[in-house]
Amino acid sequence: MAISNNIRPGRHFLQIPGPTNVPDRVLRAMDYPTIDHRGPDFAELGLRVLERIKLIFKTSEPVIIFPASGTGAWEAALVNTLSAGDKILMFETGHFSTLWWDIAQKFKIEVDFVEGDWRTGVDPNIVEQKLKEDKDKKIKAVCAVHNETSTGVTSRIGEIRKAMDNAGHPALLFVDTISSLGSIDYRHEEWKVDVTVGGSQKGLLLPPGLSFNAISSKALEAYKTSELPKSYWDWGPMLENNKKGYFPYTPATNLFYGLDEAINMLTEEGLDNVFKRHKRFAEATRVAVNSWGLEILCKNPEEYSDSLTAVMVPDGHDADFLRKTILDHYNMSLGTGLAKVAGKIFRIGHLGDFNELMLAGTLAGVEMGLMKSKIPYKKGGILKALEYLC
Ligand SMILES: *Cc1c(COP(=O)(O)O)cnc(C)c1O
Numbered sequence: 001m002a003i004s005n006n007i008r009p010g011r012h013f014l015q016i017p018g019p020t021n022v023p024d025r026v027l028r029a030m031d032y033p034t035i036d037h038r039g040p041d042f043a044e045l046g047l048r049v050l051e052r053i054k055l056i057f058k059t060s061e062p063v064i065i066f067p068a069s070g071t072g073a074w075e076a077a078l079v080n081t082l083s084a085g086d087k088i089l090m091f092e093t094g095h096f097s098t099l100w101w102d103i104a105q106k107f108k109i110e111v112d113f114v115e116g117d118w119r120t121g122v123d124p125n126i127v128e129q130k131l132k133e134d135k136d137k138k139i140k141a142v143c144a145v146h147n148e149t150s151t152g153v154t155s156r157i158g159e160i161r162k163a164m165d166n167a168g169h170p171a172l173l174f175v176d177t178i179s180s181l182g183s184i185d186y187r188h189e190e191w192k193v194d195v196t197v198g199g200s201q202k203g204l205l206l207p208p209g210l211s212f213n214a215i216s217s218k219a220l221e222a223y224k225t226s227e228l229p230k231s232y233w234d235w236g237p238m239l240e241n242n243k244k245g246y247f248p249y250t251p252a253t254n255l256f257y258g259l260d261e262a263i264n265m266l267t268e269e270g271l272d273n274v275f276k277r278h279k280r281f282a283e284a285t286r287v288a289v290n291s292w293g294l295e296i297l298c299k300n301p302e303e304y305s306d307s308l309t310a311v312m313v314p315d316g317h318d319a320d321f322l323r324k325t326i327l328d329h330y331n332m333s334l335g336t337g338l339a340k341v342a343g344k345i346f347r348i349g350h351l352g353d354f355n356e357l358m359l360a361g362t363l364a365g366v367e368m369g370l371m372k373s374k375i376p377y378k379k380g381g382i383l384k385a386l387e388y389l390c
Contacts, residue, residue, distance in 0.1 A: 013332035015362045017149050017308035018179055018202030020352030026205050029261035030254045037250055046245030049256055052263045056181060056204070056271070057196055057214040059188040064213040064238050067252040070178040070199030073211035074100050076233035077174050077195040081141065081219055083227035084108040088141040089130055089171070092116040095150035095338040100143060100176065107228055112139070118340055119299040121148065121155030124163040131167035141172040141194070147180035149202075150338045152310035152347060153298045154184060161191045172222060178202055182266055183278045183307040183351045194219040200255065203307060203351050205262040209255050275306070280389070281350045281359050282306040287388045288363045288381035292370065297345050307351035308335065312344060317375050319346040326369035332362065356389055
């Protein structure tokens with residue numbers, strides 16, 4: 001292909017549901033010499049970031065930071081608390097919950113994997129029922145993906161917590177917040193979550209490369225008896241080194257500068273305002289999708305995701321062809337349908353550093369793509385969304 005075909009003036013629209021657009025303030029904060037990670041300057045930065053990241057998880061308990069993608073933090077949550085043969089409860093809400101299940105199986109954890117339709121979240125009633133049936137209290141942990149990024153469905157963690165309390169069951173609660181942290185209200189401590197898994201590249205305004213385990217004292221108790229092998233992911237040396245702001249191995253120094261600045265940005269805006277902004281843009285997106293006459297993959301309005309919307313294309317049409325058309329002609333990347341929903345859906349990311357006009361551009365790109373790829377739809381969804389925003 002001639003090079004000239006690849007020249008795309010103007011800014012690329014990265015509207016996948018993560019990695020998200022990194023704000024200039026964060027990019028500038030990282031554009032700084034790498035320092036000695038065992039020197040005094042790093043300790044100051046390390047202590048500051050380790051303390052302030054707790055605000056984002058809404059916890060007063062330790063948060064462990066790994067130089068890794070989110071997948072590493074999934075593994076860390078399991079290997080630090082469980083032993084081979086332990087029983088846990090997981091839910092098939094979509095592709096990401098399936099991948100987490102896969103990791104658990106590789107470690108010979110016995111998983112009761114509740115099948116799902118990829119259009120609904122974790123049902124708190126099933127959690128309660130399963131735990132009540134477990135008379136011998138064999139289930140060690142309940143795992144839930146807060147925001148299932150493959151489907152645009154948000155599970156109600158507060159209600160899952162209540163269901164666990166109603167059952168009077170001692171199981172640990174593990175929650176993946178990789179695409180909800182810093183976008184959708186989340187309360188590690190209030191919801192008595194034992195391990196919260198997070199990642200840097202979605203609502204946290206950073207490039208990929210950091211992941212998190214926010215842990216509870218109950219999780220630390222489980223750590224003491226957990227027998228699964230762990231080395232890189234071991235919480236023990238992390239917590240020991242973190243006391244003085246250091247790490248057992250080289251941390252992602254420059255991403256720490258960025259994280260420090262990202263926390264500044266989120267706290268300056270105020271987390272509640274950040275959540276409201278995401279809700280408003282998500283609602284505007286749904287207004288557009290509905291008036292295009294297209295179907296949202298998420299079935300229950302109370303589970304609509306505020307960080308992304310997964311949209312079904314009519315039967316006989318290919319969502320990836322639409323995505324390719326939009327990328328080729330309008331320089332915008334949208335999320336692809338993963339695994340079971342490949343070709344059937346596309347995903348609009350509306351999370352992170354995002355404002356009205358970025359959303360307007362994003363929705364305009366989708367509407368132009370629908371027009372150009374001859375997918376049947378009703379014109380004018382973009383205007384309806386703009387009216388909603390005014
Ligand atoms: C992106 C994502 C992951 C995977 O994170 P990686 O950084 O790609 O390893 C896991 N869970 C959810 C909910 C995600 O959105």
